[in-house]
Amino acid sequence: MALASAALLSGGLATTSATEAHAAAASEIIIIDGYTQTVKESSGTPVACPTNQVLLGRSHYGDENGNTTYYCGLILIDGQQVKVSAPNWSAPQRESNSFFAAPPNEVLVGRQHSGDENGQTRYATASLSAWGRTVELSAYRWSPEQRESNSYSKAGDYEVMVGRQHSGDENGPTRYQYARISD
Structure with missing residues (x-):
């Protein structure tokens, strides 16, 4: 009897819900290249990643009449596609002295110039x-x-774009801010 009770007790202690098991285990994070769009930089065309994609990168060649390419991607955590909220657009700022960083735990999903x-x-x-919770x-x-x-x-690897800074004209410096998916 004591042996059966011990087995039941240990079995009960080992039982966890799927959500608890997910939270306790290290998550498998996969980022897949997705949508790419190239626009004339000066055109004023707003570029936004498709639903449930985020910005992973950007390239630009030439002056303001040159082309800018945006690279979006999908994020999977343990095989589940991460949900991306509707976009919130920032107030405009002058490009030649621009600095933008997304709020904590938010990512870039678009840009317009x-x-x-x-x-x-x-x-x-x-x-x-x-999994019903915020991805950090x-x-x-x-x-x-x-x-x-x-x-x-x-x-x-495991990163997304969260900010950008630029000074001057097309010969000026640009740098990007990235953050790691830590779910």
Whole structure:
């Protein structure tokens, strides 16, 4: 009898819900390259990643009449696609002295720029969720500066884009902020 009770007791202690088991185990995070769009930088065309995709990178070649390419991607956590909230667009700021960082635990999902370096730039941010809870970000870092007129930057493993800074015209420095999915 004592043996049966011990087996039942230990069996009861080992039982956890699927949600608890998910939270206790290390999550498998996969980021898949997705949608890519190229626009004339000065056109004023708003670029937004499709539903449930986030910005992973950006490249630009030339002056304000050159092309800018945006790289979006999907995030999977333990095989479940991460949900991305509706975008919130920032107030516009002058490109030649611009600094933008998404609020904590939010990612970039879009950008719009009109004109030359004196034109206006704004960003779209969104929050992430999976398993009914907010996906958190950690290990925020800035990329090295590079010349805007010949720039390419893309998130590293398990990272998403969360910010950008630019000074001057197309010959000025640009850098990007990335954060790691830490769910």
